[in-house]
Amino acid sequence: MSEFEKEKAKFEAKLRESDKKLKPRKTRFSTWSDVEVPMLSTPADLEQDGFDYSRDLGFPGEFPYTRGVQSNMYRGKLWTMRQFAGFASAAETNQRFKMLLAQGQTGLSTAFDMPTLMGYDADSPRGKGEVGKCGVSVSSLEDMEELYEGISLADITTSMTINGPAIVIMCMYFAVAEKQGVPRDQVRGTLQNDILKEYIAQKEWLFPVKPAVKLVIDTIEYGTKNYPNWNTVSISGYHIREAGSTAVQELAFTIADGLAYVEESLKRGMKVDEFAPRLSFFFDVHNDFFEEIAKFRAARRIWARLLKERYGAKDAKSMMLRTHAQTAGVSLTAQQPYNNIVRVAVQGLAAVFGGTNSLHTNSMDETLALPTDEAVMIALRTQQVLAEETGIDNVVDPLGGSYFVEALTNKVEREALEYIKKIDEMGGMVAAVEAGYPQNEIANSAYHFQRMLEKKEKVMVGVNKYQAKETARDLKTLTIGRAVEERQVQKLVALRAKRSSAAVASALADVKKAAEEDKNLCEPILTAVKAYATLQEVCDTLRGVYGIYREDGKF
Amino acid sequence: METEGNSRVRVLIAKPGLDGHDRGAKVIARALRDAGFEVIYTGLHQTAEMVISAAVQEDVHVVGLSILSGAHNALVPDILDGVKKAGLSDALFIVGGIIPEDDIIELKKLGVHMVFTPGATLTEVVEYIHNNAPKR
Numbered sequence: 291m292s293e294f295e296k297e298k299a300k301f302e303a304k305l306r307e308s309d310k311k312l313k314p315r316k317t318r319f320s321t322w323s324d325v326e327v328p329m330l331s332t333p334a335d336l337e338q339d340g341f342d343y344s345r346d347l348g349f350p351g352e353f354p355y356t357r358g359v360q361s362n363m364y365r366g367k368l369w370t371m372r373q374f375a376g377f378a379s380a381a382e383t384n385q386r387f388k389m390l391l392a393q394g395q396t397g398l399s400t401a402f403d404m405p406t407l408m409g410y411d412a413d414s415p416r417g418k419g420e421v422g423k424c425g426v427s428v429s430s431l432e433d434m435e436e437l438y439e440g441i442s443l444a445d446i447t448t449s450m451t452i453n454g455p456a457i458v459i460m461c462m463y464f465a466v467a468e469k470q471g472v473p474r475d476q477v478r479g480t481l482q483n484d485i486l487k488e489y490i491a492q493k494e495w496l497f498p499v500k501p502a503v504k505l506v507i508d509t510i511e512y513g514t515k516n517y518p519n520w521n522t523v524s525i526s527g528y529h530i531r532e533a534g535s536t537a538v539q540e541l542a543f544t545i546a547d548g549l550a551y552v553e554e555s556l557k558r559g560m561k562v563d564e565f566a567p568r569l570s571f572f573f574d575v576h577n578d579f580f581e582e583i584a585k586f587r588a589a590r591r592i593w594a595r596l597l598k599e600r601y602g603a604k605d606a607k608s609m610m611l612r613t614h615a616q617t618a619g620v621s622l623t624a625q626q627p628y629n630n631i632v633r634v635a636v637q638g639l640a641a642v643f644g645g646t647n648s649l650h651t652n653s654m655d656e657t658l659a660l661p662t663d664e665a666v667m668i669a670l671r672t673q674q675v676l677a678e679e680t681g682i683d684n685v686v687d688p689l690g691g692s693y694f695v696e697a698l699t700n701k702v703e704r705e706a707l708e709y710i711k712k713i714d715e716m717g718g719m720v721a722a723v724e725a726g727y728p729q730n731e732i733a734n735s736a737y738h739f740q741r742m743l744e745k746k747e748k749v750m751v752g753v754n755k756y757q758a759k760e761t762a763r764d765l766k767t768l769t770i771g772r773a774v775e776e777r778q779v780q781k782l783v784a785l786r787a788k789r790s791s792a793a794v795a796s797a798l799a800d801v802k803k804a805a806e807e808d809k810n811l812c813e814p815i816l817t818a819v820k821a822y823a824t825l826q827e828v829c830d831t832l833r834g835v836y837g838i839y840r841e842d843g844k845f
Numbered sequence: 846m847e848t849e850g851n852s853r854v855r856v857l858i859a860k861p862g863l864d865g866h867d868r869g870a871k872v873i874a875r876a877l878r879d880a881g882f883e884v885i886y887t888g889l890h891q892t893a894e895m896v897i898s899a900a901v902q903e904d905v906h907v908v909g910l911s912i913l914s915g916a917h918n919a920l921v922p923d924i925l926d927g928v929k930k931a932g933l934s935d936a937l938f939i940v941g942g943i944i945p946e947d948d949i950i951e952l953k954k955l956g957v958h959m960v961f962t963p964g965a966t967l968t969e970v971v972e973y974i975h976n977n978a979p980k981r
Binding site for chain 2: 404405407408410416417418419420423424488492493494532533534620623624625657658659733736737740741743744753754767769770772840841842843844845
């Protein structure tokens with residue numbers, strides 16, 4: 291028996307005695323995802339995992355990037371502070387953008403309303419009551435021009451949360467950049483464009499899975515050739531987690547989605563090092579501090595190894611998992627909403643310890659409504675406090691080498707790889723989604739979590755413990771009136787009267803023809819949006835060719 | 846959680862509008878099923894007509910609408926009217942989601958019986974339906 295083993299045995303005997311005196315508060319201690327964790331980790335845990343510093347961690351900026359994708363991380367460049375914003379009309383959102391930039395935000399992030407996300411114009415009966423409610427309403431290039439009016443797209447990176455009709459919105463953005471005279475290699479930003487996670491979690495889809503994935507690959511192909519600094523896809527775990535998955539499921543399904551885009555791009559004839567450097571990621575950062583940090587570290591290691599080993603990537607940029615993070619909307623409570631500020635601060639801290647490259651911190655009122663200017667300001671200031679006052683920007687991956695964090699990183703990685711293997715065996719994520727596999731796994735986890743809450747096995751402060759009589763009434767929230775919808779409808783009527791209907795008809799016919807002939811649709815859609823064809827006109831044209839997607843009522 | 850007599854009560858859980866947030870609807874549907882109710886879930890992106898037709902076709906006792914997009918004021922009245930006009934005048938109407946307090950008052954005036962907001966427990970929902978579903 292080694293000296294260490296002797297000491298460990300002595301400690302464990304002592305622990306059994308002290309546990310008798312002061313009984314552990316619970317029979318089982320687990321993470322927010324309900325993964326049981328040890329009380330104490332030691333070198334023995336890492337030895338058991340066969341931990342090897344050079345192989346498993348390496349130095350920051352070096353394979354497998356566990357410690358971060360840049361050598362000097364936040365010393366060189368702080369994470370991008372990017373608050374997701376969008377409500378009402380383009381003009382109103384434009385004002386919010388300008389306010390955020392004036393307050394020190396360093397990137398834009400655009401939220402679109404439900405009709406836009408589903409490829410309907412503001413005047414569609416399908417969008418009744420939803421125009422401008424959960425994001426900004428964009429029906430044509432005219433709205434997009436207003437959205438970024440007075441903001442130089444050469445000087446800012448813009449992220450856009452749009453998926454089903456992402457190809458159309460991307461073309462509108464490129465058209466705006468072109469009108470501003472921005473050279474193509476200076477157009478920087480990120481299109482979410484991750485359609486697989488729509489079927490899995492966010493549920494804003496247009497077409498059946500296969501043609502929808504084809505459109506994603508069209509944008510990857512077009513972006514890679516024409517916009518070298520544009521992130522073509524933001525492979526997103528955020529919505530998967532918000533829909534109720536565990537941390538491991540979020541990680542596994544996201545990586546599996548990414549692998550599907552890689553496979554499909556290779557099938558299109560692209561080389562991995564041509565397109566993989568422009569794939570980016572987006573993860574949730576939830577309540578459980580160490581579990582989240584482990585998830586981000588494991589994500590980088592898994593992606594780097596898979597890209598290198600499975601696809602033979604040679605360019606380091608292909609292997610680097612660059613990610614945005616957003617604090618967990620689902621963790622916010624309507625009860626005692628000021629407590630949310632604290633949750634967001636802790637989650638933001640975990641994202642930074644996890645080495646995120648960009649961060650959105652939620653506003654305290656987001657569980658009640660879209661955030662007010664005041665609430666957004668506190669959220670942004672939270673990031674600024676983390677960056678400027680806590681000292682975490684001084685040091686790279688400070689938890690690297692922690693017995694617990696390394697062991698947890700290994701565990702999260704192992705369990706995610708098991709899921710990925712299972713999805714591989716099903717034929718990849720497209721087949722798994724069509725079979726409803728990830729959807730069902732998430733629904734199971736969501737139900738399990740709700741049952742734990744009801745049994746108070748997990749505590750949400752103010753919800754199932756420490757409740758107070760107080761309500762949210764004292765918190766002023768943002769309301770979006772029906773007037774926005776009426777204004778947007780009038781704008782569309784005017785647009786349809788002033789544009790050339792012949793040019794629109796001809797451009798839409800070209801879109802249809804290209805879709806039928808299975809050609810890349812970016813050029814024809816770009817021509818259509820420049821002629822002020824509306825979002826829905828383009829999407830309806832494609833619906834005519836591809837059909838629509840419907841999910842059964844399984845629960 | 847199963848309560849005697851629930852098996853004859855049919856509950857429609859519907860997602861009207863374009864809102865894709867279905868976590869809550871699915872969790873509630875499962876909890877109601879586990880409590881013995883007969884549950885029909887519409888799936889996502891339903892128009893008012895689709896919800897009304899599902900309610901009538903399944904001859905439900907309870908209509909539960911899940912809306913987290915802020916579109917409740919536009920969506921609920923049409924469905925409420927349609928279901929009543931189609932002959933299910935005694936159906937119990939429940940709305941769940943992010944509904945501001947002032948809107949809850951308005952929805953109740955229109956005939957919605959109960960609104961559950963974030964923080965409501967599965968037990969509360971099950972008990973409410975058990976105690977209030979119409980006896981036919």
